[in-house]
Amino acid sequence: MMLTRHNLSTHALHFLTFSVSAIAQLAAPCPGLPTASTVCINRHASVMPYPFFRFHPSDGSLSPEDSFPRTNTTDPTFALVRNATFLVFDHARAADILGPDPILEHLFDLPPGFVHEAPVYVPSINSVIFSALAQDVVPQLIINLDGPRPTIANYTPEPPVYGVNGGRYHDGKIYWAVSAGVPFPHPEDGSTVLQTPGIVELDPTTNATRTLLNNYYGAQFNSPDDVVVASNGDIFFTDPWYGWSGNLTAAPVLPAATWRFRPATGQAQIVESSLVQPNGIALSPDEKTIYITDTGLTEFDMPEHVLPRFSLNSTGPRYLYAFDLDLEGKGGRVLTEKRVVFLAAEFGTDGVHVAADGSIVGAIRERVDVLSPEGELILQIRSTFVVNNVQFVGPDLDELWLFGYGGVSRVKWNLKGRLEGRASS
Template identity: 30%
Template sequence: MTTVSIADIQVLPLEVKIADRIAESNGSIQFVSQLKYQSPQLTSPRPFESPPTSDTLTIIQYSPELGTLIGPSPTHSLLLSTLTTSKNPFFHEACVYLPRTDELYLTSNLLQSSSTSLYPTILISRLKLTRSPSSLQPNTIAKLDWAKLRPPPGIDMPNGGTAYREGILFCAQGSVVPGTGGIYYMPRTAPPQALVKGWYGREFNSVNDVVVTRDGGIWFTDPCYGFEQGFRRRPELPNQVYRFEPTTGECRVVAGEWERCCGICFSPDERRCYVTDTGMVHGDGTRDLMRPATIYVFDVVYEGGQPFLKGRRTFAFPTRGVPDGVRCDEHGNVYAGTGAGLEIWNEGGCLLGRIDVPGGKGIANFGFGKEGEIFLCGEQRLWVVQLDGGKVEERRRVEEEERRRVEREREEEAERRRVVEESEVD
C-alpha cells in the first residue's frame, strides 16, 4: 500500500483543569482553577486564546500528584486524522513503539467491506517518525510517514501487541476459518511465526492483549469479542487469561471467571498484574451498566516454581465507559484507555487525573514512546502527548545537588576559619 507523509505537525500546549473533588462527590462538577501552559518554546498557535478546536485535549487533575507527572509545560499534537477523509477507524489497538527504528505500529478497528457477502477486515498501520532537530524542542515529532499494511498470512484480524525481540508480538483474533488465531511473532524483516495457536486442541476465542515479563513468559487475554462481532467461530473456551512459556511450549490458564478480559500489564517489579474487564460492552456495541467495567489487580506468587495470580481484587473503576488497554509507568502508576480518554491512578488506586479526548468515545488503547511521550488511539484520530514530569524530577535532582554543594562549601569555609583561628591562638 502507498505511504502518506505528514509534515509541519503542530505542537500545542495542554490546558490543565484542577477539579474540586469535594464538589464533584456531591454531584457538582467544578474546577478550582484552570492552568494554561504557554511555553515560549512553542511556535504553533495557542489553542486557548480562542475556543478550543475539536482536536484539543484537556488534562483534568484530581490530585496534586499528577503535577509531578505532567510537569510545567505538557504539550500535545494531532498526528493523524481521517475525520474529513475516509472516516475509517485506523487507530484502535496495539500502539507498539519500537525505539530502535523510531516506529509506531497500530491496528485498526473493524473495517467493513463494500460487499455484504464479505467479512470485515483489520489493517496494520506503520508510522516512521522523524524528530525535530531543534534544541528548543528535542525529540518532538516533526514529520511522519504512514503506511497501511495488510496483515501477513497467519495474523488474522490482529488486535493487541507488544515489542518482542527484533519485532512485535501480535494478538491474532482469528477468523471463521478453522485453525486461525493465536499469538504470532512478527519480525521486521522475516515472515511471522506462530508461537501458540490454541489450548490442547481447542482454539482460542479471540486473543486480545499480550505482555511479556522479564523471565520470558508471554501473558495474554482471550475474550469472546470475535464471535460477538461476527468474524469468529463459536467459542470453545471460557474467557480466560493465559501464560505461555516459549522455551517449553507450556500454556497455562492463570485466571478465569471473566465477563470479557481485555488489557493486561504488570507493575515495574512484576509483583502485581493488572487485568481489565470490559464486560459492560457487548460485541455488538450494546451496554449493560450493571456489568463489570473494572481494573482488577492480582499478586504474582510462585508455587512449585511457577507464577500464579492470587488475591484478585478491584483496583479501579473508570470515570467514563470501560477500561480497555492498561499499562504501568516506571513509578507504578496505572494508566488505562477509557470512555473519557486516558485515566491515571497511583499504585494505591487513587485517581490522579485524566486526559480527555474530544468526540465522546474516549480511547481503546495507548502506548508509551520516548521519555514522557504517550500516543493516544482515538479511532479516527491519533494524538501524541508529551508530559514534562521528567523535567520536574531532573530539576529537583539538580536543585538537591546544588543545595549539597552549597552546604559543602559552607562546611569547608567554616573548617578553614577554625584552622585559622586555632593558628592565631598558638
Template identity: 25%
Template sequence: MDNIDVSIWKIHDTAFREISGEHPILELLLDVEAYPFAHEAGVFLPDKNILFVTSNQFLDANGDKKVQISKISLKEDGQGASQEEIQCESIHMANGGVNDRKNTENIIFCAQGSMTAPSGLFRMSSVPPYKTEPVVTSFHGRPFNSVNDVVFSKDGCIWFTDPTYGFQQGYRPPPQVPCQVYRFDPNTAAIRAVADGFQMSNGLCFSPDELVLYVTDTDYIHGNGSTDPHRVSSIYALDVVHIHGQPSLQNRRLFAFVDVGVPDGIKCDMDGNVYSGCGDGIHVWSPGGVLLGRILVPGGAANFCFGRGGEIFILNEHRIWKAKLNPLVKGALLGI
C-alpha cells in the same frame, strides 16, 4: 502549572502534576479519515522510531469485516507521521501487540481469528517482507475465543487475555473455553490458564517489579456495541506469588472502576502508576488505586503506548495523538 489547559488535562490529585510536568502538550500526529486505522496494539520500536498499530473493524471492498495492521513512521523532528499498510494474511483480525523480548525487530500480535482461521499469538517481523509465524494457537487443542491483548514477563513468558468478542461479533465459532488469562512459555511450549472469573478479560500489564498483574474487564460493552452500566468496567489487581517455582495469581481485588467507557489498553510507568485508555482519554491512577488525573481526548482512547521520556502515543481510531508529559516519566515496558 496554574495555566494548565483544563480542556485537555484534568487533575484529580496534585500528584498528577508530577506526571504531567510543567508544560504538558497534546498534539495530533496523524489523521486518516478513510477508516479507523488506530485502534489497538500500539507497539513502539525506539531503534527504528516506528509504531505498529491495528485498526478497528471496517468493511473491505467485498463487504467483509477486516482489521488492518499499519506501520507508522514518526518524523525525526517529532512533527507528524506517515502510514504504511502491512499485508499479512496469516494474522486474522489482529488486535493487541507487544515488543518481542527475543528479537527487538519482531512483534507479537494477537489474532482474534475467523470462522476458519485460528485465534492465537503470531510473531511478525517489523521489516519487509514482514515474515509471520504462529506462536500458540490453542489450549492443548481447544481453540481460543478471540485473543485480545498480550504482554511479556521478564522470564520471557507470554501472558495474554482471551475474551469472546469474536463470537459476539459474528466472526468466530461458539466459545470452547472461558474468558481467561493465559501464560505461555516459548522455551518449553507449556501453557497454563492462570486466571478466570472474568466476563470480558481484555487489557493486561505488569507492575514494574512484576509483583502485580493488572487485568481489565470490559463487559460494559458487548460485541454488538450495546452498553449496560450494570456490567463491569473495571481494572483488577492480582498478586504474582511463586509456588513450587511457578507464578500463581492470588489476592484478586478491584483496583479501579472507570466512569466513562471501559478501561481497554493498560500500561504502567516506572513509578508503578497505572494508565488506561478509557472513553474520554487516558486515565492515570497511583499504585494504590487513587485516580490522579486524565488526558482528555475527544472520542476517547482504546489503546496507547509510551515513547521516549514522557511521550505517550494515543490511539484514537481515526487519529494518533502524542502527549508530552514530564520527561522523567518512563514506561515500564521499555524503561525509556
C-alpha cells in the same frame, strides 16, 4: 435542646446553606499549570450541589453524554471541566507527571468506524506499528518517527496477519494477540491465508511473522485481546469474546479467561477465570503485580445481524484488578491476592500500560486515566475521539500516544514509559 418545627426548619436551612457554599467551587485553574488546558477538581467533586444529573442510556448503547464532564450541575465552575484537556484530581502528583507545559497534540485523522489497537513502539526502527481492527481490513499501519513530522503508511508482514487486537515489544520482537480466525485474502497477491486466533511473533526488522499458539488441545481460542511479556519470556494474554462480536471469528467455545503461555515449552494454562470479560493487561515494573481489566458490562445479547453483538449494562463489571504475580508459581499459585483497585467512571478500561514509576495508564472511551499503583485517580486526559489503547513512544519513552476510533494523538509531559519485559527492582 428540643427542636420545634420552626427552629428545625431554620437549622436545616443553615445546614443547606453551609453545604452548598462549601462545594460551590467544584473546579478551578491549577496553580503552576497551564490555565487554558488544565483544571483542578476540588475533592474529586465528591459533593455536587443539588440538583445534578448525568445521563445514562437505557437502551444499552454508548452515549457521549454519559460522562463526568457532561454532568449537568448548577455550579458555574463546572464549565471549566467541560472544556479542559487535563483534569487534575491530585495536584501534587499530577504536577510532577504533567510538567509545566503539557500538550495534547492531534497527529492523524484515520478512517472512521475502525478500532485502532495494539500500538507498539519499536526502538530499532523508531516506529510505531499498530492495527486497524475491523472486519475485512487486513494490513496494519506503521508510523515512522524519523524526520520533522511523523509519517504513516500501510504495513503488511509476511505472512500477513488479520485482526491484531493487542501487542507488546520484548527483546527485539513484537508479540501480537490475534483475535481473528477466518480465512482471508492476502492483501498483495490475493491468495487465501488460513488463520485462527492466537499469539503471533513479529520480527520488525525482517517483517516476518510466525504463529506461536493457536489452540488449546484442539479447541480454538475465543479472540485473544491483549498481551504482555514478562522478563522470563512468559506471555500473559486475555481471551474474551469480542472477536466474535465483531464478526472476526466463530462463536466462543472456551470460557473468557486470562492465560499464561510459555514459548519454551508450548504450554498454555489458564491462570485467571473469575473475570467476566478480561480485556487489558499490564505488568508492574518489578513484575510482582499484574493488572487486568474486566469489561464485563458488555452483554452479548444482540441479534446475529447486529454488530457489535453486545449491549451495555452500566451495573456490570468495569473494574481494574490487581493480582500478586509469581512467575515461578504453578497452576493456581501464579496469580493470587485478587483485589479491585479501580472502577471506571465511564464504560470500562480497555488498553492499559504501566509507566516507569508504576503509574497505571488506561484508555477509557474518550479519556485516558492516570492512576497510582494502588488505583487512586491522579488525572485524566480528555480526548476528542474514543481511545482504545495507548503507548509510550520515543527514544526516551516520554510521549504517550493515544489510538482509537478515527485518530492518533500524543501527549508531551514528564511521565516516562519503560521497555517492557525487563523487571526493575
